[in-house]
Amino acid sequence: MPDGCATVALRFFVPILLFLLAACPAAGQETGRSLLQAGLYAEEVRGDVREAVRLFNRIIVEFPDDRMSASKAQLHIGICYEKSGLEPAAAAYRSVLEKYADQREAAAEARRRLSRLRDSESALPHVRHYYDRLGVDILTSTSYDGKWIAYTDWSTGSIVVRNLRNGRVRRIVASDWSRGQEFAFHPVWSRDGKEIAFGWYRDYRCSEVRVVSVSDTHQTLVFRETGTLASPQDWSPDGTTILCQMRKPSSPAQTRLSLVEHSTGRARDLLELSPHSRSTTFSPDGKYLAYDGLVGTDRQILVMRMQDLSVTQISSGQLGGRGIDAPVWSRDGRMLLYRSSRLGAFDLWGVPVLEGKPSGKAFLVCNDLTNALLTLKGIRHNGPARPIPEQFVAVRSSSAGARPAAFSEEFSAGRLDTAWSVRAWTQPNVYSYASLGRYSLTDNRGSLRYWLAPITGRGFPQSYRAHFSGWYWVYPALELTRPLAGTRWVLEAKATYSMVDCLNGRNFYFVVQFNPGRDRESALIVARGKDVQLGDNTHKVFLVDYGATIAANDSCISPADTIGGGPFTYTYRITRVGLHVDVEISDEGGPFREVLSCTLPSDLTDAPQALSVTGESWFLPAGSYVDWDHIRFTPLGSE
Numbered sequence: 312m313p314d315g316c317a318t319v320a321l322r323f324f325v326p327i328l329l330f331l332l333a334a335c336p337a338a339g340q341e342t343g344r345s346l347l348q349a350g351l352y353a354e355e356v357r358g359d360v361r362e363a364v365r366l367f368n369r370i371i372v373e374f375p376d377d378r379m380s381a382s383k384a385q386l387h388i389g390i391c392y393e394k395s396g397l398e399p400a401a402a403a404y405r406s407v408l409e410k411y412a413d414q415r416e417a418a419a420e421a422r423r424r425l426s427r428l429r430d431s432e433s434a435l436p437h438v439r440h441y442y443d444r445l446g447v448d449i450l451t452s453t454s455y456d457g458k459w460i461a462y463t464d465w466s467t468g469s470i471v472v473r474n475l476r477n478g479r480v481r482r483i484v485a486s487d488w489s490r491g492q493e494f495a496f497h498p499v500w501s502r503d504g505k506e507i508a509f510g511w512y513r514d515y516r517c518s519e520v521r522v523v524s525v526s527d528t529h530q531t532l533v534f535r536e537t538g539t540l541a542s543p544q545d546w547s548p549d550g551t552t553i554l555c556q557m558r559k560p561s562s563p564a565q566t567r568l569s570l571v572e573h574s575t576g577r578a579r580d581l582l583e584l585s586p587h588s589r590s591t592t593f594s595p596d597g598k599y600l601a602y603d604g605l606v607g608t609d610r611q612i613l614v615m616r617m618q619d620l621s622v623t624q625i626s627s628g629q630l631g632g633r634g635i636d637a638p639v640w641s642r643d644g645r646m647l648l649y650r651s652s653r654l655g656a657f658d659l660w661g662v663p664v665l666e667g668k669p670s671g672k673a674f675l676v677c678n679d680l681t682n683a684l685l686t687l688k689g690i691r692h693n694g695p696a697r698p699i700p701e702q703f704v705a706v707r708s709s710s711a712g713a714r715p716a717a718f719s720e721e722f723s724a725g726r727l728d729t730a731w732s733v734r735a736w737t738q739p740n741v742y743s744y745a746s747l748g749r750y751s752l753t754d755n756r757g758s759l760r761y762w763l764a765p766i767t768g769r770g771f772p773q774s775y776r777a778h779f780s781g782w783y784w785v786y787p788a789l790e791l792t793r794p795l796a797g798t799r800w801v802l803e804a805k806a807t808y809s810m811v812d813c814l815n816g817r818n819f820y821f822v823v824q825f826n827p828g829r830d831r832e833s834a835l836i837v838a839r840g841k842d843v844q845l846g847d848n849t850h851k852v853f854l855v856d857y858g859a860t861i862a863a864n865d866s867c868i869s870p871a872d873t874i875g876g877g878p879f880t881y882t883y884r885i886t887r888v889g890l891h892v893d894v895e896i897s898d899e900g901g902p903f904r905e906v907l908s909c910t911l912p913s914d915l916t917d918a919p920q921a922l923s924v925t926g927e928s929w930f931l932p933a934g935s936y937v938d939w940d941h942i943r944f945t946p947l948g949s950e
Contacts, residue, residue, distance in 0.1 A: 343374030347383055360391040367391075382411035386421050393424070401428050437641075437676050438683045441648050441659060444639045445590055447684070447741050448766070448783060450930050452507070454500045461498035461507055465744070465765050465932055468494025470509055472525065473743075483528045484509060484521075488934030492811045495521075496931065499543040501550050508533070508543040508553045512933070515812040515843040515874070516560055518542065520553060520571055534576045544568075544590075548597040556584060556591070560843065568602070581620065585610070589637035589782070595644040599667045601625075603636040603649070612638045612649050614667045623668050626660075628653055633781065650680060657681055657781070681779050690739045692777045692784075716796070720942040722759045725752050727791070734775060734790040741784050742766060748789025748926065758807075759939040761819070761924055763932035764788065769820050769925055788925050795823065795920040799888050799947040802922070805940040807880040808839050813933035816842035819926045821883065825911065826918040832858040833915060835892060837883055839937070841874070848874045850881070852894050852907045862909035869898035880940075888947065890916060 350366035353359045367384035375381060389403030407414075407421035443453040451462040453475075461472045461483075468486035473479070484495045496518075498509040504525065511519040520534040520541050534541055538559060545554040552570045555578070559565060566584040568591055571577070584591070584604060591602040600615040610633060612626040626635045630653055638649040644664075651660045651673075659680045663671035677683050685692060720728060727733070736747045748764040770776070770787030777786045795802070804821060818840035825833040833856045840849045850872070853863035872879040882897040890911040895903040924939065 343370045343377035343380035343384075346370045346374070347380045350384065350387065354387060354391055364388055364391050378411060378414055379417075382407060382414035382417035385411065386417045389421065389424065393428070401425060404428070435677075435683075435687070437648060437661070438659060438680070438687060440642065441639050441680075442684060442687065444592070445637055448930065450497055450765075451742070452498045452500050454504045455502055456504055459500075459504070460743075461500065462743075463494070463496050463498070466749075466762075468934060470495040470498050470507070470523070472507075483507070483525060484523050484530070488811075492813075492934065494931075494933055497542040499545060499553070501546045502548050503550065506550075508546065510540075510542040512813065512931075516540075520555055520576075522553075522573065532576075533573060534571045534578060536578075541571075545592045547593055548595060554591060554593065554600070556588075558844075581615065582622075587633065587636075587782075589650075590639065592638065592640060594640050594667075595642065601638040601640060601647055603638060605632065608632060610635050612636075612647060612662075614647075614664070616667050625662055625664065625669055626651070626673065648676065654678075659683070684741060688739070688741055690741060692738075717946055718944050720759075720939075721757070722752055722939065722941070723757050725756075727752070727759075728793070730793045732790075732792045734787075734792060736775075736777070736786050736789075738777075740766075740777070740786055746789075747786045750789065750791060754936075755938050757940070759791070759924070759942075760936050761789070761791070761926060761939065762934075762936045763817055763819075763926050763928040765928055765930045765932055768927045769818070769822075788927050790923050790925045792824075792921050792923045795922055795944065797887075797946050798890075798916065800886070801945045801947060802885040802887075802943070803883065803945075804942045805880065805882045806839075807878050807938045807940065809878040809937070810839075810841045810935045811933040812841065812843050812874050813931045813935070815844055815929035815931045816840065816847070817926070817928045817932055817935050819937045820923070822923040822925065823885065824921045824923060825915045827921045832856075833912070833918075835885065835894070835909075837894070839881070841935075843874060846874075848872070850896075852896075854892070854907070854909045854911075856912050861912075862907060864894075864907045867896055867906045871898065886947075 346366050346369055350363045353366060354363035367388045370384040371381050385403060385407045389400045389407070392400035392403055404421040404425040407417055412418055443457060446452055451460060453460050458475055459472050460475055461470060463469070464471045464482070468488055469482050470484035471480050471482045486494045488494070494512050496510045496512060498507045500507055506522050506524055508520060508522050511521050513519065516538055517535065518540045519532060520543055522531045522533055523529070533553065534555070540558045540560060541555050543553050543555050550573065552572055555569050555571050557567045557569050566586065566588070568581045568584045569578045570581060584602065588603055591600065593600055598617055600617060602613055603610055604613050606624060609629050609631060611624055612635060614623050614625055615621070625647060626649065628635060628651070630651070634653065635649060635651045638647050640647060646661050647664055648659060648661050650657050657680045658675055659677040660673050661676045662669055662673040718730070740747065744765065746764060747767050749762045751760045754760045766783060766785055767788035768785040770790070775787045777784055802823070806821070808819060810817060818838050821837040823835040835854050836852070838849070838851045841847060848868060849865065850868040851863065851865045852867055853860050855861065869879065880899050882900070884895040884903055886893045890913065892909050892911060893905060894907040895905050897903045928935070
């Protein structure tokens with residue numbers, strides 16, 4: 312290039328270069344924009360709202376002249392508060408409108424969110440009343456004055472009442488599973504708060520309706536019919552009758568709704584109720600009865616006039632068998648509140664009623680009833696899954712040909728070996744249960760006893776979080792987990808299952824997980840389950856990969872292990888050689904029988920492994936537990 316041209320080029324490019332250098336911060340230098348990106352990453356990817364708020368506040372303080380970044384930071388402070396169910400969310404949004412009105416994008420979003428919060432606040436009394444009357448689950452009941460809640464203490468099967476103001480708990484119906492398998496369930500308060508009707512479970516063929524005085528705990532047997540499972544639903548406002556669901560174990564799909572006289576115990580059938588009915592309740596004046604039932608293939612809200620038992624359909628819409636359900640009367644009886652999924656989520660809707668008939672159009676009361684409940688309870692469930700214990704991902708199947716260590720757990724030391732990790736849900740839960748599963752090394756010395764808890768489901772380490780099933784919140788059950796190593800080994804375990812023949816489903820799991828640190832559900836699962844309501848008595852072994860079953864044997868139950876029988880003992884022997892896995896089972900100390908022979912996916916050859924002891928249950932674990940007599944792991948030859 313000629314010298315003259317070089318001079319011209321330098322005169323042209325140097326100012327541009329200086330401008331670019333001035334505009335771009337030095338490497339590692341923070342700006343409002345870089346802090347904003349870091350805050351958004353903490354909020355949206357890591358789920359760490361506390362760290363996100365800290366970063367957003369730094370932007371407002373340190374970079375006030377970067378109004379675009381500062382306005383978005385102030386907006387996202389409000390979003391973080393809202394995600395956490397905290398009251399300052401509205402104040403944070405108002406700050407955007409007051410301080411950054413010139414930032415149209417942030418101001419518009421703040422205005423939209425503030426309006427939605429106002430709508431939610433106006434709907435909150437309806438949401439609170441709805442859950443007070445419906446109950447968070449069908450086995451809790453709040454007194455009509457809002458001061459007490461009654462529920463079953465699942466550690467004993469007793470009914471307790473808790474003062475909602477000071478948290479004090481008092482047992483009013485006693486049960487003790489160490490002495491028998493009976494228990495109390497489904498408490499329902501009388502309108503005056505003086506009595507509670509409840510079901511008393513005798514066995515899987517019969518439950519009674521009893522009434523207990525709250526003041527002196529005196530009990531009265533009201534109704535018992537052999538072959539009938541009866542559960543109270545509501546009291547008539549005058550206290551003379553108790554509304555009950557009646558089911559025959561021989562025909563679990565058939566349920567009838569009956570009125571039981573408090574003084575005589577005489578029952579009068581009102582109607583046949585469709586399966587999965589969520590709520591049946593008297594109007595405040597006692598003249599009408601609201602319930603959800605099937606109309607064709609769609610679930611609708613229906614009202615029965617008690618004088619002549621005539622029925623009027625209140626809701627409309629073709630949303631399927633669970634689309635509209637769970638009606639609750641407003642305090643004055645002029646409106647019915649109910650759930651509807653017509654907008655794609657479970658929302659709270661209302662419809663005016665007069666003399667048992669619709670008197671206006673249905674209207675949306677509150678969006679996202681599920682999230683509204685969490686906000687009402689001050690609970691947040693949308694955070695990340697719990698971290699994976701390091702040993703689950705650090706121990707590979709084969710480590711440079713080293714022979715993996717053997718272990719033999721006899722559970723005689725009174726404490727778990729340090730190789731075990733105990734994974735329990737430690738955040739709050741919507742049911743206010745004290746625990747979601749427990750274990751003991753002292754209840755039956757020399758054994759690891761694992762107790763089931765209600766509303767729990769089997770979880771893998773990467774997905775240890777609560778989820779909403781559409782009807783109930785399901786929490787991850789207690790897990791006892793330890794790492795395994797090697798590709799040639801034998802795993803033996805002896806278990807005695809004590810499973811009360813109760814209404815609903817329970818399962819115990821003995822699981823070998825493969826690659827537990829990955830977002831992948833791959834495992835060999837031994838499952839022992841019962842659901843007397845459905846007539847299920849199962850013992851299964853299956854292999855899943857990415858959550859899909861690729862090999863299974865659903866018929867591993869011993870002929871001697873029957874519904875109505877006592878505790879039963881199985882011994883398991885699982886052998887892995889490379890990718891091949893064999894499972895054998897011994898019944899009550901008899902000879903082993905092969906129940907499954909399968910092959911692992913090839914990409915799991917050198918994957919980490921972990922052993923888990925866990926379980927799951929619906930509402931009625933009823934004192935079911937398993938005693939693990941021993942768990943032994945023996946490597947086979949060199950790797």
